[in-house]
Amino acid sequence: xxxxxxxxxxxxxxxxxxxxxxxxxxxxxxxxxxxxxxxxxxxxxxxxxxxxxxxxxxxxxxxxxxxxxxxxxxxxxxxxxxxxxxxxxxxxxxxxxxxxxxxxxxxxxxxxxxxxxxxxxxxxxxxxxxxxxxxxxxx
Numbered sequence: 001x002x003x004x005x006x007x008x009x010x011x012x013x014x015x016x017x018x019x020x021x022x023x024x025x026x027x028x029x030x031x032x033x034x035x036x037x038x039x040x041x042x043x044x045x046x047x048x049x050x051x052x053x054x055x056x057x058x059x060x061x062x063x064x065x066x067x068x069x070x071x072x073x074x075x076x077x078x079x080x081x082x083x084x085x086x087x088x089x090x091x092x093x094x095x096x097x098x099x100x101x102x103x104x105x106x107x108x109x110x111x112x113x114x115x116x117x118x119x120x121x122x123x124x125x126x127x128x129x130x131x132x133x134x135x136x137x138x139x
Contacts, residue, residue, distance in 0.1 A: 003045060003065065006097045015041070019050035043104040045097075049074050056083065056120075061104035061113045065092055081116050085109070 007014055017037045022028045027037060035054055038044065044055035044062040052074055055062035064086040066074035071088035078086035085100045103109050132138050 002092050002094055002097060003047070006094050006101065007045065009098075010101070012042075017051070019048065019054065043101060043109075045101065045104075047074065049077060052078060052083070056081065056113055056116055059110065059113050059117055061085065061106075061109035063097065063100045063104050065089065065097070081120055083116055084112070 015037070017034070018025075018028060019034050020028060021031055021034060023030075027033050035058065038054045038058040038060055041055070041058075041060045044051055044060055045065070046052055046055065046062060047065045047067045052062050052064045062078075062083065062085060064074050064078045064083065066072055066078075066086065066088040068074075069088060069090045071086075075086050075088055085104055087096060087100070
């Protein structure tokens with residue numbers, strides 16, 4: 001697999017993270033435990049929507065690889081929040097993935113991740129106000 005090839009070529013500590021909550025597994029007993037595993041990372045490489053969301057929520061730059069040819073929910077969500085390091089399975093090649101990972105390890109990407117998080121929080125707050133107004137007739 002291209003992802004394994006690129007990651008194996010780097011001198012980095014890799015940490016697979018399962019985002020499934022399971023009260024029997026340390027580090028997965030709650031959503032907070034799963035999320036805390038992302039907080040200390042330098043970058044995330046993921047094919048899963050949860051990996052994209054949790055990485056960016058923790059301010060960690062993410063290489064998002066949508067496993068669906070042509071792109072689907074992973075690519076759509078990355079575009080929706082303005083995250084640039086995204087590709088679909090059809091365009092996955094070692095050179096491009098390595099370039100995106102290098103970007104995600106940069107201070108520029110860390111700043112962009114913080115901006116994406118701040119923008120998403122503002123959008124969520126505005127949506128919350130709109131929902132309260134619509135459902136509870138608040139002004």
